[in-house]
Amino acid sequence: MFSAWNFFLFGLLSASQSLAHHTPRSEHELEIQRGLQAAAYHCAPAVESFTASRKRAWAQRALAGNPNVPGYQQLFSSETYGDIADAPHNSPHNPHDSDDDETFMKCTPISDTHIQNNTCVLAPEVTEGPYYHDQGHPIRQNIAEYQDGLLLLLDIGVIDVEACKPLPNVLVDIWQANATGHYAGHPVPAPQFINEKPATTGLRKGLLPPFPRTLHAETFLRGAWPTDKNGVVQFTSIYPGYYTGRATHVHTKVFPEWQVNPENNTYKAGRLSHVGQFFFDEELNMVVDKMFPYFTNPIKDTIGRTRNTQDSLNIFADSHGPEGQYNPVFKVHLLGGVVSQGLVAYITMGVNASASYDNFLKG
Ligand SMILES: *[C@@H]1O[C@H](CO)[C@@H](O)[C@H](O)[C@H]1NC(C)=O
Ligand SMILES: *[C@@H]1O[C@H](CO)[C@@H](O)[C@H](O)[C@H]1NC(C)=O
Numbered sequence: 201m202f203s204a205w206n207f208f209l210f211g212l213l214s215a216s217q218s219l220a221h222h223t224p225r226s227e228h229e230l231e232i233q234r235g236l237q238a239a240a241y242h243c244a245p246a247v248e249s250f251t252a253s254r255k256r257a258w259a260q261r262a263l264a265g266n267p268n269v270p271g272y273q274q275l276f277s278s279e280t281y282g283d284i285a286d287a288p289h290n291s292p293h294n295p296h297d298s299d300d301d302e303t304f305m306k307c308t309p310i311s312d313t314h315i316q317n318n319t320c321v322l323a324p325e326v327t328e329g330p331y332y333h334d335q336g337h338p339i340r341q342n343i344a345e346y347q348d349g350l351l352l353l354l355d356i357g358v359i360d361v362e363a364c365k366p367l368p369n370v371l372v373d374i375w376q377a378n379a380t381g382h383y384a385g386h387p388v389p390a391p392q393f394i395n396e397k398p399a400t401t402g403l404r405k406g407l408l409p410p411f412p413r414t415l416h417a418e419t420f421l422r423g424a425w426p427t428d429k430n431g432v433v434q435f436t437s438i439y440p441g442y443y444t445g446r447a448t449h450v451h452t453k454v455f456p457e458w459q460v461n462p463e464n465n466t467y468k469a470g471r472l473s474h475v476g477q478f479f480f481d482e483e484l485n486m487v488v489d490k491m492f493p494y495f496t497n498p499i500k501d502t503i504g505r506t507r508n509t510q511d512s513l514n515i516f517a518d519s520h521g522p523e524g525q526y527n528p529v530f531k532v533h534l535l536g537g538v539v540s541q542g543l544v545a546y547i548t549m550g551v552n553a554s555a556s557y558d559n560f561l562k563g
């Protein structure tokens with residue numbers, strides 16, 4: 201991502217990538233992951249109906265027979281969290297919500313999707329990226345700001361793997377790189393990290409240290425929004441670009457408890473129950489690689505884009521590992537007739553709503 205850094209990263213990365221598959225996660229982490237995946241398996245039918253009904257909703261609203269890109273104003277509200285009267289947050293689950301969800305799940309026929317086992321359940325991984333932030337992101341659905349790129353609508357379902365039910369009213373925080381691989385707030389590393397080298401051991405092997413934000417005014421491609429009563433949250437964004445060592449991805453955290461900072465419409469983090477990342481199919485990444493402004497990525501002709509299977513954090517490979525199989529890859533549909541008209545990407549996250557993870561990097 202930082203061109204000056206790419207030169208020394210180049211040599212180190214090839215070494216770390218070949219070793220990445222042999223890097224064990226801690227026993228504790230594996231145990232958590234196994235437990236959650238086991239729990240997620242029995243949710244597969246619930247996830248299937250959850251996804252099917254979301255697809256139908258999309259088809260009705262935007263996709264079927266409409267060759268034009270819908271104005272996303274029509275799809276997603278542009279209001280901020282503060283505009284929503286009596287918006288619920290930070291409260292225990294309302295029993296009425298649970299009733300609704302039960303009805304929602306039971307009434308949805310499983311017909312138009314074919315999901316094998318828990319294919320679309322995203323089990324967690326607890327590895328965070330270096331572009332953290334110690335303050336909560338803006339509470340908003342449209343995170344694109346002025347960033348140039350391919351329109352990407354995200355439809356993220358959250359399901360509690362303990363109850364196999366969609367989770368309403370949890371805050372889903374996402375952040376991602378822009379089309380040329382930069383994160384808001386990190387144009388350069390903080391001075392004390394200028395000479396840092398990627399870690400050579402441990403879970404952060406091949407990665408640079410976490411960089412605190414240096415430009416606090418930048419907020420592009422960062423935002424959080426609570427799930428609705430059906431456990432779904434939608435965002436308007438752009439397709440992420442790539443940077444050194446990482447496959448194209450979107451970060452996420454899920455907070456069952458949080459507070460609003462009304463003065464600046466950001467959130468104050470409470471209990472954290474999930475940290476994860478979403479990926480895209482290689483075939484789609486290859487198509488986007490050729491589009492403007494993605495092909496202007498400064499590392500295009502040097503290191504190039506890291507493939508899913510080469511990801512230095514090994515997240516993609518882990519998802520297909522012996523602990524089970526989960527699928528951290530968005531299912532993507534075209535909004536119009538061609539890719540350049542935009543995409544809608546679905547995923548369902550399996551989270552443990554009662555878990556509490558250490559928010560040590562706060563991002
Ligand atoms: C899903 O996969 C798990 C682990 O491989 C297996 O135990 C379970 O029986 C599978 N469930 C179905 C419905 O195939
Ligand atoms: C991505 O962000 C960086 C840093 O703010 C900026 O220099 C670059 O122009 C942005 N990329 C695009 C395609 O706008």
Ligand SMILES: *[C@@H]1O[C@H](CO)[C@@H](O)[C@H](O)[C@H]1NC(C)=O
Nearest residue numbers: 335336416461463464465466
């Ligand atoms: C928003 O306001 C809160 C509470 O005053 C403060 O702690 C936080 O740093 C502010 N966030 C930003 C991004 O300014």
Ligand SMILES: *[C@@H]1O[C@H](CO)[C@@H](O)[C@H](O)[C@H]1NC(C)=O
Nearest residue numbers: 235236239362552554555556
């Ligand atoms: C969910 O988290 C709770 C609290 O940490 C834990 O007791 C429980 O075993 C977890 N459930 C699964 C399926 O991992």
